[in-house]
Every structure is written in structure tokens, then in C-alpha cells.
Amino acid sequence: MSRALMPLANGAAARLEEVPVWPVRLFRDRVLEAAFEGARLVALLPLAQPRGSGRELLAVLAQDHRGTLLLGAGDLEGASAYPAFTPEWPQAQAFERDLWESRGLLPEGHPWLKPLRFPRLPDGQTIPASYPYFAMEGAELHEVAVGPVHAGIIEPGHFRFQCHGEKVFHLEIQLGFQHRGWRGLMAGAPPARRAVLAESLAGDTAVGHAVAWAMIEEALGAILVPPRSQALRAVALELERLANHTGDLGALAGDVGFLPSASYLGGLRGDCLNLTQRLCGSRMGRGLVVPGGVRFDAPAALAEEVAGSLSRTWRSIEEAAGLLFDASPVQERFQGTGAVGREVAEALGLVGVAGRASGCDRDARRDHPAGFYRFAQIPPQTLASGDVYARAVVRFLEMRQSFEFLEGHLRALPQGAVGVPAKKARSGHVAAALVEGWRGEIAHVAVTGASGEMASYEAVDPSFHNWMGLAMALRDQAISDFPLCNKSFNLSYAGHDQ
Amino acid sequence: MIRTLKTRWRLGRRTRPFPPRENPLPERFRGLPALDPSRCEPGCSSCADACPTGALVLEGSPRLDLGRCLFCPQCAEACPSGAVQFTRDYALAASTRESLVVYGEARPAVEVLGRRLRRLFGRSLKLRQVSAGGCGGCEAELNATSNVDYDLGRFGVQFVASPRHADGMVVTGPVTRNMEEALRRTYAAIPEPKLVILVGACALSGGAFEGSPAVTGMPADIPVDLFIPGCPPHPFTLLDGLLRLIGTRKG
Numbered sequence: 001m002s003r004a005l006m007p008l009a010n011g012a013a014a015r016l017e018e019v020p021v022w023p024v025r026l027f028r029d030r031v032l033e034a035a036f037e038g039a040r041l042v043a044l045l046p047l048a049q050p051r052g053s054g055r056e057l058l059a060v061l062a063q064d065h066r067g068t069l070l071l072g073a074g075d076l077e078g079a080s081a082y083p084a085f086t087p088e089w090p091q092a093q094a095f096e097r098d099l100w101e102s103r104g105l106l107p108e109g110h111p112w113l114k115p116l117r118f119p120r121l122p123d124g125q126t127i128p129a130s131y132p133y134f135a136m137e138g139a140e141l142h143e144v145a146v147g148p149v150h151a152g153i154i155e156p157g158h159f160r161f162q163c164h165g166e167k168v169f170h171l172e173i174q175l176g177f178q179h180r181g182w183r184g185l186m187a188g189a190p191p192a193r194r195a196v197l198a199e200s201l202a203g204d205t206a207v208g209h210a211v212a213w214a215m216i217e218e219a220l221g222a223i224l225v226p227p228r229s230q231a232l233r234a235v236a237l238e239l240e241r242l243a244n245h246t247g248d249l250g251a252l253a254g255d256v257g258f259l260p261s262a263s264y265l266g267g268l269r270g271d272c273l274n275l276t277q278r279l280c281g282s283r284m285g286r287g288l289v290v291p292g293g294v295r296f297d298a299p300a301a302l303a304e305e306v307a308g309s310l311s312r313t314w315r316s317i318e319e320a321a322g323l324l325f326d327a328s329p330v331q332e333r334f335q336g337t338g339a340v341g342r343e344v345a346e347a348l349g350l351v352g353v354a355g356r357a358s359g360c361d362r363d364a365r366r367d368h369p370a371g372f373y374r375f376a377q378i379p380p381q382t383l384a385s386g387d388v389y390a391r392a393v394v395r396f397l398e399m400r401q402s403f404e405f406l407e408g409h410l411r412a413l414p415q416g417a418v419g420v421p422a423k424k425a426r427s428g429h430v431a432a433a434l435v436e437g438w439r440g441e442i443a444h445v446a447v448t449g450a451s452g453e454m455a456s457y458e459a460v461d462p463s464f465h466n467w468m469g470l471a472m473a474l475r476d477q478a479i480s481d482f483p484l485c486n487k488s489f490n491l492s493y494a495g496h497d498q
Numbered sequence: 499m500i501r502t503l504k505t506r507w508r509l510g511r512r513t514r515p516f517p518p519r520e521n522p523l524p525e526r527f528r529g530l531p532a533l534d535p536s537r538c539e540p541g542c543s544s545c546a547d548a549c550p551t552g553a554l555v556l557e558g559s560p561r562l563d564l565g566r567c568l569f570c571p572q573c574a575e576a577c578p579s580g581a582v583q584f585t586r587d588y589a590l591a592a593s594t595r596e597s598l599v600v601y602g603e604a605r606p607a608v609e610v611l612g613r614r615l616r617r618l619f620g621r622s623l624k625l626r627q628v629s630a631g632g633c634g635g636c637e638a639e640l641n642a643t644s645n646v647d648y649d650l651g652r653f654g655v656q657f658v659a660s661p662r663h664a665d666g667m668v669v670t671g672p673v674t675r676n677m678e679e680a681l682r683r684t685y686a687a688i689p690e691p692k693l694v695i696l697v698g699a700c701a702l703s704g705g706a707f708e709g710s711p712a713v714t715g716m717p718a719d720i721p722v723d724l725f726i727p728g729c730p731p732h733p734f735t736l737l738d739g740l741l742r743l744i745g746t747r748k749g
């Protein structure tokens with residue numbers, strides 16, 4: 001019996017039989033040992049085709065400082081319950097609620113097994129009616145319920161605030177309204193359909209999820225992607241980051257009533273999307289990524305044109321965002337609002353902008369570089385204060401890095417082909433891919449069956465890690481600061497609900 | 499204050515006329531498909547085989563249902579003879595679901611509202627948006643229609659916070675089982691007379707999620723006035739459809 005979890009590089013595949021399997025209690029010990037040494041949970045899923053007699057649980061961890069993923073499996077030996085990770089490892093909380101709700105496994109000792117997505121509500125039953133929310137009692141307390149339909153063009157979710165006057169003691173976030181059965185569709189779909197499903201998991205991260213999916217197909221098919229297409233994927237990822245961060249700064253400006261930046265940044269976000277559209281025909285970057293490379297090349301003239309437009313757009317972004325950061329009333333509203341301390345952020349395993357704003361120094365582009373990021377480094381930007389201000393500043397710093405990356409690399413794309421033919425997936429393999437999307441770490445994990453079919457396909461949007469962070473940010477805040485805090489996280493409902 | 503004014507002066511006015519005098523969309527933009535059956539090779543079904551959502555079918559010649567099309571462009575890529583191509587034409591909306599099927603010379607068309615509704619809504623239309631499983635793509639483009647570039651508000655069309663203040667409902671997403679009730683309640687809360695506008699392939703057909711047990715689709719008993727295809731639709735496609743419906747844009 002192997003002593004250690006199996007290392008796997010980001011974007012690689014291994015034969016499933018090489019993944020060590022232990023009885024579930026030993027498995028739990030192995031995983032927690034790695035966790036105490038700093039490994040984070042990336043995915044936790046039951047194998048659709050277990051190797052032993054009973055059910056089998058596969059854990060994928062990220063060991064950031066060594067730049068490796070760690071895989072291990074636990075054999076439940078016929079049982080459908082196992083001792084939960086969450087009491088010792090809070091970042092497992094949503095993963096284990098998912099196992100309980102959708103996979104029929106009971107994580108024993110989980111402190112709060114509440115529904116995650118309500119995937120199988122009986123006909124006619126609605127979410128709030130069927131679930132007892134956490135409630136505080138007292139003559140001076142009151143409860144505020146918001147959603148699922150909100151006042152604006154925004155995805156649906158339900159928020160319950162336990163308040164004393166203006167002050168929020170506790171926010172409970174109940175999602176699931178967006179649940180579309182993505183996971184079930186993805187495993188059974190032919191590759192052409194998988195492409196559009198990957199792009200539709202979270203529509204504002206179409207490129208990020210498409211790249212992660214393509215990495216999985218490439219790892220399972222054992223194909224190498226030419227450098228030029230790797231570079232074009234990175235270009236699309238950084239454009240996606242620049243566009244969304246620009247839009248987020250505009251929305252934050254709007255939420256504190258600072259209209260000059262709100263108006264201009266909203267439009268300038270569109271200019272970034274239009275650059276993606278010039279490269280691939282879609283403002284969201286749909287249709288660009290294919291297994292084996294990219295569908296559209298960027299000939300020198302087009303790349304130069306995009307780089308030129310980008311420089312002009314960036315000057316305007318810098319100016320409009322500069323106004324925001326120089327306005328003292330804006331700083332007053334941003335600073336100290338919705339703070340999440342580093343200890344809480346680490347315990348919950350926050351990723352991406354929200355994590356880095358709370359001092360969690362992690363970024364898949366540096367820690368687990370794949371594709372073009374192996375050659376072009378972008379160092380992570382972290383702040384310590386964990387408040388709305390930090391989340392805004394981290395965005396602005398990352399926007400500058402994305403611009404510099406794009407300006408440099410658009411004019412110096414590697415030569416060669418933009419794609420190689422995709423190949424059929426190898427049977428009995430497991431593959432894992434991490435991509436640092438604009439919101440944070442995107443993880444895809446797939447396991448193939450005996451004839452190379454997708455037996456399991458799991459995608460973890462960064463929002464899945466971060467929604468609990470938003471709930472924590474609201475502790476002891478004024479309820480009127482909720483829109484601002486929510487915007488500063490800007491999480492995906494669809495990405496969480498799948 | 500002075501710096502703010504200076505910045506505003508330097509960044510200038512961004513709002514552009516709509517419709518634009520010349521189509522500014524880039525060469526690779528995928529709008530209205532152009533199908534040329536005369537180029538089809540006998541026995542070839544590459545386009546239909548490549549389509550991930552069954553939007554493109556062969557009934558003698560190719561027929562493409564824009565309500566299902568994700569503009570992905572796997573059909574055009576698979577076609578060996580250029581019989582399936584996408585043009586830069588962004589006018590894609592239609593008043594009936596059937597007229598979204600493109601073949602031969604047939605193309606989608608929007609019928610302007612009747613006189614009574616046009617008198618009510620022609621110069622002031624307030625809409626309540628409901629995302630019912632939308633991935634965020636259609637929502638982002640609907641938000642973009644209200645920004646300084648596209649400025650839908652100048653035509654009297656605005657998105658409002660409450661269904662009680664609305665003249666109609668805009669639905670995005672394939673309508674999940676978990677959102678159906680909320681969608682119905684929102685619809686019921688809008689005072690009569692009211693319009694319903696479906697935006698994006700998911701709302702029109704289920705899109706990439708068609709056939710999922712977690713998705714119910716748009717309730718059949720809610721009448722629909724306008725269908726706007728796309729994945730997601732470009733803001734121009736949204737403006738074009740909405741303005742044709744209220745009669746602000748003709749021809």
C-alpha cells in the first residue's frame with residue numbers, strides 16, 4: 001500500500017490504476033496530512049466506475065509551493081458514509097454538501113449539511129419553502145430576505161440577513177436557482193456539445209472554462225499543443241481578465257455613486273470585449289478554443305491592430321480608474337468595508353482576486369503554470385486588508401499586468417501552427433487542469449472509462465470556493481453595504497449552481 | 499472636480515448613433531447565416547453532423563434554426579464547399595418562433611406592435627429582466643445595452659427593478675426547474691398589458707442545456723412577443739430587435 005498521494009502536473013493525465021487507494025479512514029488521514037502541510041482542495045468526487053467492491057472517492061489537491069497536484073482515492077468498502085473532512089478542514093464544506101446532496105454519500109460529522117443546489121426538488125416545490133434557514137431570535141432582531149429575483153440584470157440567488165438595526169450578524173446565501181444539470185450533460189455529451197457546455201458553465205468566463213476543458217481533452221488524448229495557440233489562449237484569457245476587471249471597477253464605482261468612472265469603465269469594458277471579438281468573432285471569446293489549439297489565428301496585421309487599439313483603450317481605462325482611486329469619498333466607502341481576514345480566507349480556501357486581496361498568495365499562473373504561462377510569468381498581486389478597497393486595488397494591479405502582457409506578446413507571437421488534430425481519449429485515465437480565470441482558480445477533472453468515454457467530469461468554478469467568503473465579509477457590516485461587498489466579490493451564480 | 503471634468507473632456511462622448519451608418523462589426527463576427535444549397539455536395543451532411551445542438555438539419559437542403567444556434571461555428575467549419583457561412587448582419591430577432599428557421603431566402607422578421615400597444619410603449623418601455631438559468635453571457639450583453647456606448651435609454655427603453663414598474667419581461671436562460679416558480683410570479687406581478695421577450699439560445703430552445711432534466715424550458719402558457727437569438731446576442735442585435743418591436747426602427 002502506497003504511503004503518499006500521487007503527484008500530477010497541471011494539465012497532465014495518469015492511468016487511474018496509478019492513483020493510490022486506501023480504506024476511507026486512511027485516505028482521510030493522508031489527505032488531511034497534506035492539508036496541514038498547506039495543500040488545498042481542488043476537487044472531491046466519487047468515481048463513476050469504482051475499482052474496488054464499493055464506492056470510491058477521488059480527491060484532487062493542489063500543493064502550490066511545489067507546483068503539483070496530489071491525487072488519492074478512498075474506498076468506502078460498501079458503505080455510503082465516511083468521516084467528514086470539514087470539521088478539520090473548513091474549505092471542504094461545499095464539496096461535502098455536494099457529495100451528500102447529489103451523490104448519496106454521507107459525510108459524518110459535517111457541521112452544517114445544508115442543501116447546495118437543490119438538484120432534485122419535487123415538482124412544484126420552491127427552494128425557500130423547503131429549507132429551514134438559520135434564524136436568530138430576539139425582540140430587537142429582524143430578518144431581511146432578498147431574491148431570487150433581484151433589482152437589476154443579475155443572476156438569481158437568495159440572501160437572508162439576520163440584523164440588529166442596520167448591523168448584519170449573519171448572512172446566509174442560498175443558491176441553486178441556476179442549476180441546469182451541467183455535470184450530467186457534460187459526462188454524456190459528444191465532444192462538439194462539450195465545447196459549448198464548457199463555454200456556458202459561467203458565461204463571463206467562457207474562455208477560462210474552455211481552456212480548462214481543452215487541457216483535459218488534450219491530456220487524455222496525449223497531444224501537445226503548438227506554442228502559437230498556447231500564446232493565443234493566454235491572450236484571450238488576459239483580455240477576459242482585463243474586460244471583467246474593468247467592468248467590475250466600473251460597477252464598484254456605480255455602487256458608491258461615483259458616476260464618471262462608472263460610465264466610462266462600463267463602456268471601456270466593451271472596448272476590451274470588442275478586441276476579443278476581432279480575434280474570434282464573439283465578444284465573450286466563444287468559439288476560439290478547440291482541443292488541440294485555437295480555431296482562429298491572429299495574423300501579424302490583425303495582432304498589430306488589436307495591440308494598437310488596446311494601447312488606446314488602456315490609456316482611457318487608466319484615466320477613468322485613476323479618478324476612482326483618487327476620490328477621497330470613494331476611498332472612504334471602500335476602505336474597511338467587508339473585510340475578510342487572512343486566517344478566514346485561508347480556512348475557507350478562497351481563490352483568485354478575493355483570496356489575494358486577503359493576503360492568500362496564490363495564482364495558478366505562477367504556482368501551476370501550464371501552456372504559455374510556463375514561458376511568460378505574471379507575479380501575483382496581494383494585499384493584506386481583505387476589504388472592498390483591497391479587492392478593487394488587486395483588480396487594478398492585475399489589469400495593468402494583463403495590459404503589459406498583451407502589449408508585449410501580441411506583437412511577438414510564436415510562429416507556427418495554431419492547432420493539431422484532437423485525438424480520442426485514452427481509456428482508464430484521470431486528467432486534471434487548473435486555469436487562473438479572471439475570478440480565480442478554475443479546476444476541471446475527468447476520468448475515462450474502459451472505452452475512453454467520459455465516466456466522470458467535474459468542473460469547479462472559483463465562485464464555488466468564494467461564496468462563503470462573501471457571507472463572512474458581511475459579518476458586523478451595515479446591511480446597506482451588501483451591494484458593494486457583493487460587487488467586490490462578483491461571483492458567478494451559474495458557475496456555482498452548474 | 500477639475501480633474502474629473504478634464505477627464506470627461508479628454509475621454510469625450512462615446513455614444514454612437516444607432517443604427518450605425520456602416521456596420522462596424524469585424525470580419526469574424528458571426529451574424530445571420532447565409533445558406534447556399536446550390537453549393538452542397540450530394541450526400542454530404544457534414545454541417546448537420548457537426549452541429550452541437552441540432553440547430554442545423556438537412557431537409558433536402560440545409561435549414562438552420564436560429565433559436566437553437568450557438569453561432570459556434572462548427573457547421574461552417576465542417577462544410578467543405580462554403581454552403582454554410584455566417585454574415586456580419588446582426589438583425590436576427592423575430593416575432594414568431596417559426597420565422598427563426600433560416601433556409602433559402604427566408605429570414606427572421608419582427609412585426610411592429612399593434613396601434614394600441616405602440617401608443618402605450620412606443621416611446622416608453624420599461625422592462626424587468628429575469629435570469630432563469632442564464633450563464634451570465636446574455637445578462638452581460640443586456641447590461642451593455644444600457645451603457646454609454648449603446649444607450650438604449652435614449653429610445654425610451656429601460657430596465658427597471660420591480661415587475662410592478664414594468665411593461666414587460668425579458669427572460670434569459672433555459673428556465674431551470676428551480677427558477678420556474680419565480681419566473682411565473684414575476685410575470686404575474688407585471689400589470690397588463692405586458693410584453694414578453696426571450697433573449698438568447700437558452701431561453702429560445704434550451705441551447706446547450708436542451709434535454710437536461712434540471713431544465714423545464716419557457717412555460718408554454720406564457721405568450722411571447724419577441725425572440726432574440728444569439729449566444730449571447732450582440733448588443734446591436736438586442737437594440738435592433740427591441741426597436742423594431744416598438745416601431746422605432748423600420749426597414
